[in-house]
Amino acid sequence: MYQNQYSQQQRMSQPPAVLSTKDNAYLTDALSWELLAVKKAHSFASQCSDQQVKHQLEQLCQLHQQHYHTLLNHLSNNQQDYENQTYPHFHN
């Protein structure tokens, strides 16, 4: 069904900015990995006596929070685009 709709339009050189089912599955996996890394780094940092190690773990905690937001952004962007029907070839 989708194939017919695509063939009537201009040929695409790259996939459109729409999340695939696989993207969604990987994103949710990766978000769980990042959350675990955030919690682990935070927990370890609080238990450390060496200040240099503690600082490094706190930095890692921050980094994984940033990564979490980067990834989460793709889930929220896609929702908006989908509702606004920016990609009409999916909604003929």
Added chain:
Amino acid sequence: MNSNRSSYGSYQQQRYGGSTSPTMKNPSAHFEKGTEFNDRDRLNDMLATEKWLTDGFNVFVRETSHQELYNDVLHVLTETHHACRDVFNLMFEKGWYSLHPEQPSHIADHYQKFSGNESQFPSHGTGSYQYLSGVGQHPRYY
């Protein structure tokens, strides 16, 4: 900043020819050596986590659909590699990680062999590969 730094290159050049393998290692920083989980264990565990994450994101980035997602996941992968590197460097600085230099004669042997293998290249063109895709690039589709 750190008194350990003065002995950074403490391995001895003249031991290369001998049978004992020299080590490139800092004096070990203090850590609790009991049964409890210590600072070194925590850093080691976090390094294992970062390594594991790079494996996961490597598969993820290869499977992404559109360019923007690809760019972001590749960026996360790169930063996770840098995080691994930072932890590794800190462990080395703490003296919790040692390396052993290869004997120069062994390296020279391999250089000889593989520089000879270059003659098997089908061509010696001067051009370089032009990427059609990559971080920060928005080719063709956009």
